[in-house]
Amino acid sequence: MEGLNILSYVFIGIGLFFNLVGSCGLHRLPDIYTKLHAATKCTTFGSIFIILAVIVQSAGIWAVEGDSSQSVMCIHVVLALLALVVTNATSAHAIARAAHRSGEKPARAVVDDLEKKEND
Amino acid sequence: MNWVPAIIVMMVCIIITVVRIFMGPGAPTRLVAFDTTNTLVVASLIIVAMMTGNRPFYIDVAIVYALLSYVMTLYVAKYIQGDKF
Numbered sequence A: 001m002e003g004l005n006i007l008s009y010v011f012i013g014i015g016l017f018f019n020l021v022g023s024c025g026l027h028r029l030p031d032i033y034t035k036l037h038a039a040t041k042c043t044t045f046g047s048i049f050i051i052l053a054v055i056v057q058s059a060g061i062w063a064v065e066g067d068s069s070q071s072v073m074c075i076h077v078v079l080a081l082l083a084l085v086v087t088n089a090t091s092a093h094a095i096a097r098a099a100h101r102s103g104e105k106p107a108r109a110v111v112d113d114l115e116k117k118e119n120d
Numbered sequence B: 001m002n003w004v005p006a007i008i009v010m011m012v013c014i015i016i017t018v019v020r021i022f023m024g025p026g027a028p029t030r031l032v033a034f035d036t037t038n039t040l041v042v043a044s045l046i047i048v049a050m051m052t053g054n055r056p057f058y059i060d061v062a063i064v065y066a067l068l069s070y071v072m073t074l075y076v077a078k079y080i081q082g083d084k085f
Helices: A002-028 A032-064 A070-101 A113-119 B004-023 B027-051 B057-080
Strands: none
Touching: A002 A032, A002 B004, A002 B027, A032 A070, A032 B027, A070 B027, A070 B057, B004 B027, B027 B057
16 A cells, blocks of 8 residues: 555656646747647646546555445546546647637747638 | 645646636637636546545546536637637
C-alpha cells in the first residue's frame, strides 16, 4: 500500500502541474488558436493523470484490503476517463473550426491559406 | 492519503480560467475558457469523490456533467460559426 500511495502522489503531482500550466497558458498566449492549443491539450493530459491517481488508489484498496465496494468507484472512474478523452478532443476541433469560420485571425498573421481553399 | 492540497490547487486553476471567461476578447476565447473550466470541474469532482471516502455517485455526476458540457460546447460553436439550426 505504501508503494501505491507514492505512485498516486507522483501521478497527482504531474496532473496538477499540467493543469496549472494550461490555465496560465490561457492568459499568456496571444490569440485564440494558441490559447486552444495550451488549454485543451494541457488540461486533458493533467486530468488523465489525476484520474489515474484515483484509479491506482481505489484499485489498491480493492486489491489489498479486499473492500469490494471500491470496485464500483474504480469502474466508474474508468468510464469518466473515457468520456473525458473522447469529448475533449472533439470539442476542441469544433471550437477551432468555429473560430476560423467566424473570421478570427491568428496574431501577426500575413497569409491565410485556408481562407482561399474554403472559398473555392 | 491526503487529497486536500490537490483540491485546493484545482480550485486555483478553476478561478484562473473563470477570470479569463470574464476578461476574454470575443466569443471564441470565452468558449475555450469555458471548455477548460468544464474539464477542470470534472477532475475536481473525481478528487472530491475520493476525498470524502466511498462516494461513487460523485463520479456518476462527473460523467453526466462531461457529456452535457460537450453538447453545450458543440452547440455554441455551431452558433458562433453562423450555421442555421
